[in-house]
Amino acid sequence: MKKKAGKNVTNIQTPLTDLEIAKKAQMRPIKEIAETAGIPEEAVEQYGKYKAKIDVSALPKKLADGKVVLVTAISPTPAGEGKSTVTVGLADALSQRGEKTMVALREPSLGPVMGMKGGATGGGYAQVLPMEEINLHFNGDLHAITAANNALSALIDNHLHQGNQLQIDPRRIIWKRVLDLNDRALRNITIGLGGPAHGIPREDGFDITVASEIMAVLCLSANLTDLKERLGRIVIGYTYGKEPVTVRDLGVEGALTVLLKEALKPNLVQTIEGTPALIHGGPFANIAHGCNSIMATNTARQLADIVVTEAGFGADLGAEKFMHIKARQGHFSPDAVVIVATARALKMHGGVPKQQLKEENKSAVRAGMPNLEKHIDTIRRFGIEPVIAVNRFISDTPEEIREILQWCQTHGVAAAVTDVWEKGGQGGLELAELVIKQLNKPNQFAPLYDVKDKVVNKIRTIVREVYGGEEVQLTDKALKQLVDIEQNGWDALPVCMAKTQYSFTDEPKLTGRPEGFTITVREIIPKLGAGFLVCLTGDIMTMPGLPKQPAALNMDIDTEGNITGLM
Known part of the structure; x- marks a missing residue:
């Protein structure tokens, strides 16, 4: 049996991989999913039978916006935590309880898909579908961002070549080209070689697309007008006099907006259990702000009573940026926060190497609990009482799980074991109950700093x-x-x-x-x-490299177009 790190497995007899489970799932036509979500037909722009973009301007208004549940995690480890899986499973569990729910997620980047992480659509019976299409190109949003970013690069270099009216200093251009793949060889390059006909020679480089400011701009824009305004404000470099030069100075914000017009619309898909899902935007959390688009989250709030969304990596990165950047700019606040923890990851934080994680080690679980404790402390500092999702793996023993639950009980934090990888929403019903209780309580959410501070x-x-x-x-x-x-x-x-x-x-x-x-x-x-x-x-890179054994080595396709090895 093949298992992916980050997925909880409770039944060793389960013979199916994530991809096989996804292929066997019976998807409903996207028009039916849209109808379930209350999206009128005129707002649905189909991309095939099972995907669509949503014209937000054609959506009905409702009196109250839905409540937001943020799913975050402890500090990630190579053992995996399964945050996306829990996010999807929790949404399905809330739907099973009769709550009108939508899930809002980030789009996968081809960099991690072909690199170390693999796909980003959840796992087991808590997935969003169609899994293959979402992980591979999806509806073209990342390609549109890549095109807009590189169009700006071409326009900058053309401006230099055509006389440089703005007196841009080629040594002080900070705008880089992008590619939605991990390619360390492109981090630092030289362009414009070959003589006067081929441009102005200068040093340049590539970032991964999800690190582009245009990705962040798209994810934080409220509408098309806001998108164009934000694009115009982007600083691309400085003049010989060290004055900033913006996209608006170049006069190309309109052209960039044209390239992003369709990409700005949120994408509608479904979970295995038919819960409507919006997947839109995908900035990295260790480089950028790590959250899906404001438009997707606010669209889901407009349509559903509960919106389950996630932020990248642990609460120190994704959740912090969700609170200080996304919530501020989106004009909403989280109503509940779920922190995903696993016995495996806690054992690694307690000093156990990955090779020994299958061995029971309650003392290592205890030794790793301070990591979870700090993330709990962080969420409480924002004025919200978190709920802990203990994501069970096949190698976890009852004693290790009990160790976590007893610690949570002693420290006064609500916790539930989740089995959503194997059981779908059914495996997240206890967590859903705790989340609903938290949603019914007031919180005192507040950012930790004023933006006017130094x-x-x-x-x-x-x-x-x-x-x-x-x-x-x-x-x-x-x-x-x-x-x-x-x-x-x-x-x-x-x-x-x-x-x-x-x-x-x-x-x-x-x-x-x-x-x-x-x-x-x-x-x-x-x-x-x-x-x-x-x-x-530290040594954070805006263009990652591939590992020694990239996930791409496991991928293949047969003569009938059936894909294998996509996790």
């Missing part, structure tokens, strides 16, 4: 209150960039920390719950279109 103070607040660290250190380069940011009046923006997902620190190998550490910020990059400042820490 940039260093905003970073320090995150380091101390979210990471549990002590201090912040800025490199000389970051300090110089900060001076420019303050002089240009860009400092009253939230910060977006680019940090390793594996640790609260900027050192990936420091797992568990380190204390007393310092976070070093090596660069601060203004993203005016997105509306935040990216603070790069």
Whole structure:
């Protein structure tokens, strides 16, 4: 039997992989899913039989917006946590309980799909469908973002070639080309070689598409007008006089908006159990803000009573940015938060190597609990009482699961075991009950900092209150960039920390719950279109590389078009 890390399995006899389960599922025509969600026919733009885009302007209005349930997790490990699986399973469980529910997720990037992670549509009997099409190109949104990003790059270089009226300094162009694949060889390149007819030679580089500011802009835009306005604000570089140059200065925000017009519309699909799902946008959480689009979340709020959504990686990255960036710009607040934890991951945080995770080790579970405790503490600091989803794996023993539940009971936090990989929504009914109880209670949600605070103070607040660290250190380069940011009046923006997902620190190998550490910020990059400042820490790369054994090595297709090896 083949199992993917991040999926909980409780029945060793189950012979099917995620892909096989997805292929055997009976999908309903997307028109029926739209009808279930209350989407009128005139708002549905079909992309085949089982996918559609939604024309938000044609949706009916309702008196009250749906409540938002955010699913986050402990610090991720190679053992996997199954956050997307729990998100989908929880939505199905709420639907089974009679709640009008929608799930809102990020779109998969081909980088992780072909690289180390594999697909991003949940797993087992808690998946969104059609799994293959969502993981491979989907409705073309990421390709449209790639095209818009690279069109801007071409227009910048053409401006230089045609006389450089704006006096852009080629040495100070910060806009990079993008590709939706992991390709380390393209991180740093030289362009414009071959003589005067081929452009102005300069250093350039590629980011992965999901790290493009255009991805963040699309995910944070409220409508087409807002999208065009945000695109115009993007800073692409600086003049010889060190003045910022924007897309609006180049006069091409209209052209970029044209390329993104269809991509801005949320995508409608379904779970295995027929719960409507909106999948739209996919910024990385360790590079960007790690949440699906505001348009998808607000569309789901407009249609459903409960919206289950997720943020990338642990609460220190995705959830923090959801609270400080997405919720602020989307004009809503989370009504409940679920933290996904597994015995396997807790054992790794307790010092057990991946090769020994199948062996029972209650003491390692206890030793890893401080990691979960810090994530609970973080969500409570935002004024919300979290619910813990203990995502069960086949190798978990009853004693290990009991260890987690007893710890939660002792520390006064609600927890439920989930078996959604094997049982679908049925395996998440206890979690759904706890979430509903939490939704019926008021919370005191509030951000941890004011956007008008000094940039260093905003970073320090995150380091101390979210990471549990002590201090912040800025490199000389970051300090110089900060001076420019303050002089240009860009400092009253939230910060977006680019940090390793594996640790609260900027050192990936420091797992568990380190204390007393310092976070070093090596660069601060203004993203005016997105509306935040990216603070790069550690060795975070905006263009990842492939692992020694990429997931692509397991993929194949037969003469009839049947795909294998796509997880």
